[in-house]
Amino acid sequence: MQLxxxxxxxxxxxxxxxxxxxxxxxxxxxxxxxxxxxEVSGTFYNTDWQPLGGFALKFEGLNLDAxxxxxxxxxxxxxxxxxxxxxxxxxxxxQRQKLEREIAALEKKLLRExxxxxxxxxxxxxxxxxxxxxxLK
Numbered sequence: 799m800q801l802x803x804x805x806x807x808x809x810x811x812x813x814x815x816x817x818x819x820x821x822x823x824x825x826x827x828x829x830x831x832x833x834x835x836x837e838v839s840g841t842f843y844n845t846d847w848q849p850l851g852g853f854a855l856k857f858e859g860l861n862l863d864a865x866x867x868x869x870x871x872x873x874x875x876x877x878x879x880x881x882x883x884x885x886x887x888x889x890x891x892x893q894r895q896k897l898e899r900e901i902a903a904l905e906k907k908l909l910r911e912x913x914x915x916x917x918x919x920x921x922x923x924x925x926x927x928x929x930x931x932x933x934l935k
């Protein structure tokens with residue numbers, strides 16, 4: 799897709815993916831740069847903007863499902879790992895993102911809290927969330 803501006807409305811790709819019942823690899827081009835998007839289990843993954851000349855994806859696999867999984871893992875930038883079922887990897891990534899958001903919110907709340915006893919409680923919750931995040935990785 800050739801873009802007129804660098805940013806794309808986040809509702810466009812899900813609308814296209816919902817309308818077309820096949821697996822789609824989106825390549826967005828703006829000027830001399832490109833970005834790749836792919837959807838798996840309702841979640842979109844994308845690469846950073848890269849020059850068109852240095853852009854490369856490897857299409858490897860014995861069947862189309864294997865090629866698709868390989869592309870998803872390349873585009874996700876290592877967030878989905880290299881082994882296991884792609885659906886489980888996406889679920890783990892969603893859980894990881896949720897934990898990271900909770901940790902960030904709790905850290906902000908901890909910085910704003912004035913009472914020591916509440917800080918202790920928040921800090922113990924924060925340690926537990928960080929431990930859960932490490933176990934997930």
